[in-house]
Every structure is written in structure tokens, then in C-alpha cells.
Amino acid sequence: MTSALEGVRVLDMTHVQSGPSATQLLAWLGADVVKVEAPGGDITRRQLRDVPDADSLYFTMLNCNKRSVTLNTKTERGQEILTAL
Numbered sequence: 541m542t543s544a545l546e547g548v549r550v551l552d553m554t555h556v557q558s559g560p561s562a563t564q565l566l567a568w569l570g571a572d573v574v575k576v577e578a579p580g581g582d583i584t585r586r587q588l589r590d591v592p593d594a595d596s597l598y599f600t601m602l603n604c605n606k607r608s609v610t611l612n613t614k615t616e617r618g619q620e621i622l623t624a625l
Contacts, residue, residue: 543570551576551625552606556584560602567605574625575608 545566552563552575560575567573575582582599589596609625612618 545569545571548572549574549625551622555582557602560584564602564605573606575603575606576613576622576625577608577610579610579612581610 548566548571550563550566550571550573552560552573554560554563563573563575582603584599584602585595587596588598611621613622
């Protein structure tokens with residue numbers, strides 16, 4: 541059985557609630573969603589954290605079913621990788 545968005549890749553460069561929720565829905569529909577984070581990581585990894593040194597439940601809930609990569613898009617190499625994705 542195939543999914544509605546099988547074969548579609550989505551680069552998720554969103555933050556906080558609406559963007560991650562939208563891309564999570566795309567992932568549930570079968571898209572290959574790659575969360576692209578700056579070198580410092582998504583700010584919501586640390587917000588509302590219950591367990592020290594762990595990703596927050598808030599971040600985990602909004603970004604499950606996605607792959608993730610840290611990428612510095614301010615460098616030439618980072619821009620090359622982003623284009624390749």
C-alpha cells in the first residue's frame with residue numbers, strides 16, 4: 541500500500557507550533573520530512589523541558605516521524621547541502 545505523499549521530500553525549516561504541525565501532517569501522509577535545524581538547534585528542544593538534558597516533550601510531539609539534520613546555511617558548504625536536499 542502506498543501513502544498519499546510517498547516520494548515527496550519536504551524540508552522543514554519551521555519553528556514553534558503551526559509550521560511543525562503542518563509538516564508533521566505531511567509526514568503522516570507519507571512525505572519524507574527532513575527538519576533542518578541551525579547549529580544551535582531548534583529553540584523548542586529546550587522550551588518546557590521536563591527532563592534535564594533531553595528534548596522537551598513539546599519538541600518531540602511536534603517533530604516525531606521526521607528526520608533531522610543540523611545545517612549551517614550561512615556557509616557555502618551548508619548552502620550546497622541544502623540545495624542537494
